[in-house]
Amino acid sequence: MSSTLQLFDDPADSPSVAAEMQRQARPVEPGHYDELRDEQGQLRPAWQAFAEHLGAPLSDLTRRQSLLAHQIQEDGITYNVYNAQGGPSRPWSLEALPLILSAADWQALERGVAQRASLLNRVLDDVYGEQTVLRGGLLPSALVLGHPSYLRGLQGVKPVGGVYLHVVAFDLVRGPDGAWWVVSQRTQAPSGLGYVMQNRLIVSRLFPEAYRAMNVQHLASGYRRLLDTMTELASLCAGGETPRLALLTPGPYNETYFEHAYLARYLGLPLVEGGDLVVRDEGLFLKTVQGLEPIHGLLRRLDDDFCDPLELRSDSTLGIPGLMQAVRAGKVALANALGTGFLESPAVHGFLPALSRKLLGEELVLPSLPTWWCGESAAWQDVRDDLTERVIRPSYPHAGTPGFGGSSTVRQSFDAVIGRVLTPPALKAWRERIDHDPAAYTVQRFEPYPQAPVWSGGALSMRGASLRVYALSDGQGGWQVLPGGMTRIATRDAGPVSMQLGGSSLDTWVLTEEPVDTFSMLPSSIKLDELMQRQRPVASRTGENLFWMGRYTERTEQQLRLLQTSVSLQSGDDEMQASVSRALSDLAETNGLVPPGTPSLIKSPRVFERAALDALMDVSASQGAYSLGFNLGALARSAQSLRERLSPEHARLLRALGSDFQHRLTQAAMPPDELAHEHVDERGEQPARTAPPTRLRSLTQAQDAFEHLGMQLAAVTGAQTDRMTRDPGWRLLTVGRLIERLTGYAGMLKAFWENEALTHPQGFDLVLDLFDSTITFRARFQRRLEVPALLALLVMDETNPRALACVLRRLRTELIKLPARGGSHADMLALLPHEGVGVSLADLCAPDKGHEAVLALLNRLIDAGWRLSDEVGRRYFAHAEPTDSMVSA
Structure with missing residues (x-):
């Protein structure tokens, strides 16, 4: 966290701040609970205390909200919106003001949440065990066994330690009388824990005095409980070894991928995708560049049906083939256990009171909203004619669920439907739809959302709010409820609470009358075996992304230098020589700056330049030119996949x-009058353009963009190097970069050599510029433009970082330091010359055979680079060798 959120505490008249809060916030709509004020219209005690400790006038919240937005941008906190135009990611939405819960409120919530979590774990134990609740009719068999998330393959299989649920999330609303109701529960892979901690870190620094003075309970011990429970359960699978854990993510295109990466980093776990893992001999292994490493515990953020394409959803590319068998064998602890998804059906809520009496011998402390599963005829008839004050929800999660009793009904997923917004014809249509397949629908009582204060547009407004709280298992039957959670708010006063529909979030402050828990995730002392464990292996996917990050960085730099050199030549007074034009045309095509088949600079210079301009920002390479736009996009995607590996500054830069x-290209293409009126918004961001910019007329217009990109790439190289x-x-990143440099610079020299462009000073100087070696050459040889001197500097000199001999020397050094897998290092080193470039300078300069010797050398080096790239991929990324050679010692 950077220091940008540090504030100046200006004195303020506290009563006036409270009065201003009370004056600005309009009354809530009838039937909604007011989180800010009590029944007499006075600020609730917690908000009165907050106003007293605000330390600045209420209007200062605008500045703090701006600081918050800047911090989100600096930290790269994102939330992916599916089907969003222009890309999936948008900045995470967080408001400055928190939701504040009193100690008394929280005590009641905490007890009720812990009880419900315990009940759900008992239900799972029974349903996958003796099934007494099904036989006794306390939970309809049709609802459970017909649910796609009930996994018959795990019937009779107890998870490791008998713990089905390690994390449970409950979505709550507060009724008009202040009573809490459970709306839904998340039992497969509850989301939000990473955002909860990130929200707390940002908002607590916005209001440091209030946060300390109001005795807000801290969160860290809850995350430690989750980690400890996972470690204890995984140790049962580790056979006496130190248990190894990982966090399973669907990947960077998942809506909450940022928090997966953040949570993995916070907990100290490797972030893995399904493709990173493999099942061998019923055990789960992580594919690393060192070999296969056992994984004993998996904190998953992947829904059940995607987890194993062999036994569950066959079209899933996100899962791990054979995971179900590893679970049955008791070789891996999953949090949460597979097969828990049926409890997320809203229909289950209607049966929980009776289940609590049966399994716990207690009444539910925290009730669900009154719920009717329409699969029970009596329940449906009870609410059929009264849908106006109800909410219609799908009983099952997705389309394609087969009907009961052999029915061929195909059920469609849909968002919750609020009856009071439906017209009479629409209500009639919904009744008929439910009559056709009643089991697919569940009806709940409509409960207006409570309304919480939000600072928006320089004033207080009241928005509908829903609270998600988390219960964390201790592995022994007990539960710790995270003191706080994820509060989501609607975009409008009474609109739907949904992050996908543009909603926002609040930090949730739980006040305590006890001493604040000051536990930190940083342990006081570290044991030697823990130190060894912290030197985690590098997953193969991570290694592959780093390898290609190195290649794309070098490739982009080479393309940029080629464009800059061409622009410099174009803007000069000298006419371009034919041999130089041929060489540049060949290089532009082989380096992806123009599509294949583009007329050369000699045949049609204007068409050639137009093609190069069109390709600059063609991120999809739709015309076959893989130019700067494509490679910059590839770098951004690699940075997204490596979020847990890169520093925030490095990731921001990429x-x-x-x-x-x-x-900058857009600015360069703008007419002067339009450019003069361009402005930035209050967050320092450029406004979206409603029309495409005017096209660049020549490459010389892009010089400023090229120069700025060059400085940024130099910073990227510095971050990667230092x-x-x-x-x-x-x-692997370094090897990727060096391979790209070897093939790229050998290709550049080959183009000029084949086209005999080095016989003219223009071509000679151009090659020195491309190799970034002009200053060194002139310091050594002045203006003696002789080919032997050029070969000595660009091919043979091991002190010149762009020279082929230096690149080869560094490659050999880095290859030897890679883990030895799938054969000795000698196999890879044999692809390269044993020393130097494999030939002498005298051979390259021989009067009779020198020309052919140089071409032969350059072709060998290009071929060696591509062969080495394939071998690195086979050895460290593909894991295609026999099993026994893959498992690291």
């Missing part, structure tokens, strides 16, 4: 490359 480049840990992942 994300900014493409957007900054596009913006600010990353020298583990196998970094070495």
Whole structure:
């Protein structure tokens, strides 16, 4: 966290702040609970205390909200919106003001949430065991056994330690009388824990005095409980070894991927995707560049049906083939256990009171909203004619669920439907729809959302709010409820509470009358075996992304230098030589700056330049030109996949490359009058354009964009070279960069050599510019433009970082330091010359055979680079060798 949120505490008249809050916030709509004021219209005690400790006038909240938005942008906190135009990611939405819960409120919630979590775990134990609740009719068999998330393959299988649920989330609303109701529960892979902690870190620093003075309970011990429970259960699978844990994510395109990466980093777990894992001999293993590493515990953020394509959803590319068998064998602890998804059906809520009496011998402390599963004829008839004050929800999660009793009904998923907004014809249509397949629908009582204060547009407004709280298992039957949670608010006063529909979030402050828990996730002392465990292996997917990040970085730099050199030549006074034009045309095509088949600079220079301009920001390479836009997009995608590996500054810089480049190209193409009126918004961001910019007329207009990108790439190179840990992942990044440099620079020299462009000073100087070696050449050889001197500097000199001999020397050094897998290092080193470039300078300069010797050398090096790339992929990423050679010692 950067220091940008540090505030100046200006003195303020506290009563006036409270009075201003009370005056500005309009009364809530009838039937809604007011989180800010009591029945007499006075600020609730918690908000009175908050006003007293605000430390500034109420209007200062605008400044704090701006600081908050800046911090979100700086930290790269995102939330992916499916089907959003222009890409899936948008900044995480967080408001400055928290939701404040009193100690008395929380005590009642805490007890009720813990009881419900215990009940759900008991239900799962029974349903996958003796099934007494099904035989006794306390839970309809049709509802459970017909649910797609009930996994028959796990019937009779107890999870490790007998714990089905490790994390449970409950969505709550507060009724007009202040009573809490449970609306829904999340039992498969509850989302939000990462955002909860991120919200707390930001908002607590916005209001440091209030946060300390009001005795807000801290969160860290809850996350430690989750980690401890997972470690204890995983140790039962580890056979005496130190248990190894990981966090399973669907990948960077999941809506909450940021929090997966954040939570993994906070808990100290490797972030893995399904493709990173493999099941061998009923055990779960992580594919790493060192070999297969056992995984004993998996905190999953992937829904049940995607987890194993062999036994569950066959079209899933996100899961792990054979995971179900590993679970049956008791070789891995999953949090949460597979097969828990049927409890997320809203229909289950109607049966929980009786289940609590049966399984716990207690009445539910925290009730669900009154719920009717329409699969029970009596329940449906009870509410059929009274849908106006009800909410219609799907009983099952997705389309394609087969009908009961052999019915071929195909059920469609839909969002919750609020009866009071439906017209009479629409209500009639819904009754008929439910009559056709009643089991697919569940009806709940409509409960207006409570309304919480939000600072928006320089004033207080009241928005509908829903609270998500989390219960964390201790592995022994007890539960710890995270003191706080994720409060989501609607975009409008009474609109739907949904992040996908543009909603926002609040930090949730739970006040305590006890001492604040000051536990930190940083342990006081570390044991030696823990130190060894913290030196985590590099997952193969991570290694592959780093390898290609190195390649794309180098490739982008080479393309940029080629464009800059061409622009410099174009803007000069000298006419371009034919041999140089041929060489540049060949290089532009082979380096992806123009589509294949583009007329050369000699045949049609204007068409050639137009093609190069069109390709600059063609991120999809739709015309076959993989130019700067495409490679900048590839760099951004690799940064997204490596979020847990990169520093915030490094990640921000990689994300900014493409957007900054596009913006500068747009500015360069704007007419002067339009450019003069362009402005930035209050967050420092460029406004969205309603029309495409005017096209660039020549490459010379892009010079400013090229220069700025060059400086940014220099910073990226510095971050990769000087600010990353020298583990196998970094070495793969370096190897990728060096391979790209070897093939790229050998290709550049080959193009000029084949086209005999080095016989003219223009071509000679151009090659020196492309190799970034002009200053060194002139310092050594002045203006003696002789080919032997050029070969000595660009091919043979091991002190010149762009010279082929230096690149080869560094490659050999880094290859030796990679983990030895699938054969000795000698196999890879054999693809390269044993020393130097494999030939002498005298051979390259021989009067009779020198020309052919140089071409032969360059072709060998290009071929060696591509072969080495394939071998690195086979050895460290594909894991295609026999099993026994893959498992690391």
